[in-house]
Amino acid sequence: DGGITQSPKYLFRKEGQNVTLSCEQNLNHDAMYWYRQDPGQGLRLIYYSQIVNDFQKGDIAEGYSVSREKKESFPLTVTSAQKNPTAFYLCASSIGQSSYEQYFGPGTRLTVT
Amino acid sequence: GQQVMQIPQYQHVQEGEDFTTYCNSSTTLSNIQWYKQRPGGHPVFLIQLVKSGEVKKQKRLTFQFGEAKKNSSLHITATQTTDVGTYFCAGPGSTDSWGKLQFGAGTQVVVTP
Numbered sequence: 001d002g003g004i005t006q007s008p009k010y011l012f013r014k015e016g017q018n019v020t021l022s023c024e025q026n027l028n029h030d031a032m033y034w035y036r037q038d039p040g041q042g043l044r045l046i047y048y049s050q051i052v053n054d055f056q057k058g059d060i061a062e063g064y065s066v067s068r069e070k071k072e073s074f075p076l077t078v079t080s081a082q083k084n085p086t087a088f089y090l091c092a093s094s095i096g097q098s099s100y101e102q103y104f105g106p107g108t109r110l111t112v113t
Numbered sequence: 114g115q116q117v118m119q120i121p122q123y124q125h126v127q128e129g130e131d132f133t134t135y136c137n138s139s140t141t142l143s144n145i146q147w148y149k150q151r152p153g154g155h156p157v158f159l160i161q162l163v164k165s166g167e168v169k170k171q172k173r174l175t176f177q178f179g180e181a182k183k184n185s186s187l188h189i190t191a192t193q194t195t196d197v198g199t200y201f202c203a204g205p206g207s208t209d210s211w212g213k214l215q216f217g218a219g220t221q222v223v224v225t226p
Contacts, residue, residue: 033213042201042218043156058213090155100146100205100214104155 003027004105006091011110013085021076021108023091029103030096032074036060037088037107046089049074050096078110085112115140117204119217126192126224134220136185136202143205145178145185146214151198159200194224 004025013019025032031050035043045058049068063082068074074093078085088109092102116139126132136145144163148156160169162178162185169176173196175188189196199221203214 035216040221043216045213048213092156100144100203101158101161102146102148102156102214103158107155 004091004093004103006089006105006108008108009106011108013110013112015112016080017112018077018079019085019110019112021078021089021091021110023074023076023105025072025074025091025093025103025105027093027103028071029093030071031094032068033092033094033102034058034064034066034074034076035090035092037090043090046076078112085110115204115206115215117202117215117217119200119202119220121220122218124220124222126189126196126222128192128194128224128226130192131188131190132192132222133186133188134200134222136187136217138183138204141182143182145182146203147176147185147187148201148203148216149198150201150219154198156201189222192222192224194226197222197224 007022033048034046044060046064047066049055052071055066055068065077088107090107091105094102118137120135146161147159150156160176165182166180167178173190177186199219201216201219203216206213
């Protein structure tokens with residue numbers, strides 16, 4: 001709780017538009033993650049980053065892109081190639097190697113019509 | 114790949130009653146974590162279990178890690194309305210040592226007064 005901010009809380013977009021979700025942390029954590037959550041379901045990993053300027057695809061990376069130019073920032077772009085973009089997007093961070101406790105941001109609820 | 118399964122998916126509990134939710138992994142886990150997500154909120158870390166057979170308590174919540182480190186349980190006694198939410202278990206990816214977690218689908222808990 002705390003230390004991770006996501007903006008905006010609610011986001012509405014038209015189909016065919018790319019949209020970028022913000023995630024910032026002031027916890028000095030090395031690792032950051034993006035998850036997608038659909039109603040009544042668990043968390044599915046989109047992308048993760050263990051260190052600045054490096055990131056890896058998670059289980060459902062298609063249609064998404066990320067960057068990690070700064071330690072504290074890990075923005076996620078939902079591209080028009082993502083077939084079902086409407087979902088709750090959660091960003092998380094952890095200290096990194098050998099530590100698994102993850103701290104989550106408040107999330108962004110994206111609706112694409 | 115590794116799978117983490119939780120049962121039951123839904124749990125309706127009368128206030129004051131006890132209940133248990135279970136988490137099973139297809140592979141041996143180095144540790145397991147539990148998170149709670151309140152309705153409309155984001156997951157919040159509850160606890161991490163590391164040792165085989167480990168039992169940890171947090172007030173009315175009791176967490177247990179199986180002897181084979183492939184399963185875990187969360188037992189809540191004297192359920193209160195504040196226990197409402199979805200409880201997720203999560204374990205490290207089988208080939209990952211960097212904090213990437215595989216989440217179960219969660220147990221959604223509804224408490225009736």
